Each structure stands twice: as structure tokens, then as C-alpha cells.
Amino acid sequence: MDRIRELNEDLRAKNLGGYWQVMEEIYKEPHSTAPWFWSWTDIDGAIARAGEIVNLDASARRVIRLLHPGLSGSTSPTLQLNIQMLKAGEHAVAHRHTLAGIRFVIKGRGARCVVQGETFDLGEGDLLTTPNWTWHEHTNRGEEPLLWLDGLDAPLVRLFLHEIGFFEPFNQNQHAASHKDWQNSWNLIRPAWVKVDSVQPPAFCYKWAETERLLDRIGESPGDPCDGIILDYVNPVTGGPTLPTMACALQLLRPLERTASHRHTSNVIYHVFDGEGVTVVNGVRYNWKTGDSFVVPIWNYHHHENLYDKRALLFVMNDRPLMETLGFYREEKES
Ligand SMILES: [Fe+2]
Numbered sequence: 297m298d299r300i301r302e303l304n305e306d307l308r309a310k311n312l313g314g315y316w317q318v319m320e321e322i323y324k325e326p327h328s329t330a331p332w333f334w335s336w337t338d339i340d341g342a343i344a345r346a347g348e349i350v351n352l353d354a355s356a357r358r359v360i361r362l363l364h365p366g367l368s369g370s371t372s373p374t375l376q377l378n379i380q381m382l383k384a385g386e387h388a389v390a391h392r393h394t395l396a397g398i399r400f401v402i403k404g405r406g407a408r409c410v411v412q413g414e415t416f417d418l419g420e421g422d423l424l425t426t427p428n429w430t431w432h433e434h435t436n437r438g439e440e441p442l443l444w445l446d447g448l449d450a451p452l453v454r455l456f457l458h459e460i461g462f463f464e465p466f467n468q469n470q471h472a473a474s475h476k477d478w479q480n481s482w483n484l485i486r487p488a489w490v491k492v493d494s495v496q497p498p499a500f501c502y503k504w505a506e507t508e509r510l511l512d513r514i515g516e517s518p519g520d521p522c523d524g525i526i527l528d529y530v531n532p533v534t535g536g537p538t539l540p541t542m543a544c545a546l547q548l549l550r551p552l553e554r555t556a557s558h559r560h561t562s563n564v565i566y567h568v569f570d571g572e573g574v575t576v577v578n579g580v581r582y583n584w585k586t587g588d589s590f591v592v593p594i595w596n597y598h599h600h601e602n603l604y605d606k607r608a609l610l611f612v613m614n615d616r617p618l619m620e621t622l623g624f625y626r627e628e629k630e631s
């Protein structure tokens with residue numbers, strides 16, 4: 297025993313280690329961070345105060361970050377959720393970075409976003425992607441403050457490329473909207489010289505009117521046993537997930553619907569777009585209503601309950617594309 301202790305001390309002094317020192321730390325299943333919940337009352341109060349105090353000179357984007365207390369500066373181990381406010385008439389200047397992101401408008405209309413030269417007008421319920429290394433800038437052309445979810449793969453980028461990876465501000469205030477719609481690489485008929493990047497597909501906007509139309513049409517179908525009626529925001533170029541590192545979805549829980557419980561090796565961030573209900577994670581009940589957000593980290597059993605006679609809508613972000621690409625994805629139903 298003393299000889300092993302002596303060996304361990306010698307190894308430590310040389311920045312080395314033996315397997316026998318860590319055998320007790322090797323678990324049979326993944327351990328994860330705890331689920332966490334952020335109430336809209338807290339978030340709304342924080343962003344409203346930031347709206348009074350912080351201008352866009354102090355911060356290129358007026359953003360409140362949702363920070364899990366068990367992680368250093370992020371919402372989940374791989375994905376980050378922020379709430380961003382752009383007041384009437386404000387312009388958030390162009391920049392680009394390694395972080396890929398999405399915007400999902402939760403309040404207001406009149407957002408004009410330019411991504412890689414292409415202009416998108418957004419209102420409530422619209423989703424826009426800003427893929428890795430695309431120039432992006434935003435203007436509020438409406439009369440009221442705009443609020444949108446700002447979803448980013450920041451923790452993942454931080455892991456590989458330290459902090460936010462590569463970042464470049466645009467050298468003028470606005471980047472030229474020189475892009476023509478015939479240049480869109482997601483068009484099904486396009487000039488032969490317009491090439492598609494299948495790894496980082498172009499920005500795309502998913503309009504709420506279409507989402508709503510589909511929700512209305514499929515409300516009677518059985519849906520997924522564990523997720524109810526869930527709509528994937530499919531990448532129009534690859535036919536795969538919204539972005540290489542992040543999939544987005546819109547989940548409908550019908551009145552009084554209760555889903556089956558399952559667990560999987562993907563981290564999921566939920567934002568309650570409309571309605572109220574309960575999500576049960578490992579036996580703990582999280583009651584939620586419009587504006588609340590919560591995270592269900594990997595390998596935690598969870599199911600959803602709509603206790604009311606009104607539909608509930610959850611906007612969902614997850615890192616399943618990443619887990620599947622790496623061969624780490626696994627899912628099981630609770631028996
Ligand atoms: Fe950005």
C-alpha cells in the first residue's frame with residue numbers, strides 16, 4: 297500500500313497519473329449537470345432594466361444571458377440561450393464570428409436582419425439562422441421594443457477555440473445589401489455558378505405563418521409519444537438539422553396532453569412561447585408559463601404535461617446533431 301502511495305505521489309510530482317487512481321470516478325452512465333429553470337418575471341425585469349440603462353455603444357448587442365449556476369458562464373454544456381432587446385430605431389452593427397446562432401422573435405415586429413448581404417424581415421414567431429462566419433446586423437424598424445431569443449453554440453466553440461473563437465467587426469456601420477435573391481443557394485432553381493456549402497448552409501428564415509398553418513393541420517395526428525406534436529426546423533439545403541451544431545423545433549402540447557417519459561444524450565433548452573404546463577425531470581416538477589425557460593441536460597428522464605384546456609407551445613433548441621455526428625447519441629424510454 298505504501299509503495300502505491302509513494303508511486304502516486306511520484307506521479308503527481310511529474311504531472312502524470314495512473315488508471316488505478318481514477319477507477320472510482322468511472323461511472324457506468326453519464327453524469328450531468330442539474331436541470332435549471334429561469335422565470336420570465338426575472339428575465340423580463342432584467343431586460344427591461346437593461347433597456348433603460350445599457351445602450352448599444354456599451355454592448356454591441358443588448359443581451360441578458362441565462363447562466364446555469366453549475367456551469368461557468370453558460371446555459372447548458374454546449375448551447376447558450378440569451379434574450380436580446382432591440383429598441384425602436386436601434387441598429388446593431390454588423391459583425392461575424394465562429395459562433396453559429398439563431399434568432400426567434402418572442403415579442404414585436406419590424407425586425408430587419410441582414411445576414412451575409414441578404415435581407416430578412418421578421419415578426420413574432422419567425423426564426424432566422426445566422427450560420428458560422430456569416431456577417432449579420434439587425435435594425436428595429438418598428439415602433440416598439442423587439443425581444444428575441446438568441447441561441448448560440450458558444451459553450452461548444454469555447455471548448456475548442458477558447459472564448460468565442462474568431463471574431464471580426466465590420467469596418468463600416470452597415471454591410472452592403474448587395475445580395476440578390478437569385479443568389480440564394482437554397483433556391484431549387486438557381487444559376488449553376490452559385491455553389492452550396494453543405495457544411496455551413498446559408499441563413500434561412502422560417503416564417504411563423506407557415507409554422508402556424510402546419511400546427512393547425514396536424515393537431516389530430518398522434519405525434520411523438522415523448523414529444524407530442526413536434527415540428528423540426530429543417531435545413532433547406534441539407535435536409536438535416538437547422539445548423540450543424542444545433543437543431544431547433546417547435547413543440548405543441550395539446551390541451552390535457554401528457555407525454556411519455558424518456559431520456560437521451562442531448563442537452564435540450566426550452567423556452568415557453570405560449571401557454572402553461574409542467575415538465576417533470578427525474579421526478580421534480582417544473583411548472584412553466586409563457587416566457588419561462590428551462591434546460592434538461594443529458595440523460596435525465598423527463599416528460600411534459602399540459603394540465604389546461606388551452607394549447608401550449610415550446611420553442612426547443614438541442615445539440616442532438618452534434619451528438620449524432622460524434623456517435624454519442626442514445627435515447628431510451630422510461631419503463
Ligand atoms: Fe453576433
Ligand SMILES: [Fe+2]
Pocket residue numbers: 522558559560564598
Ligand atoms: Fe426529450
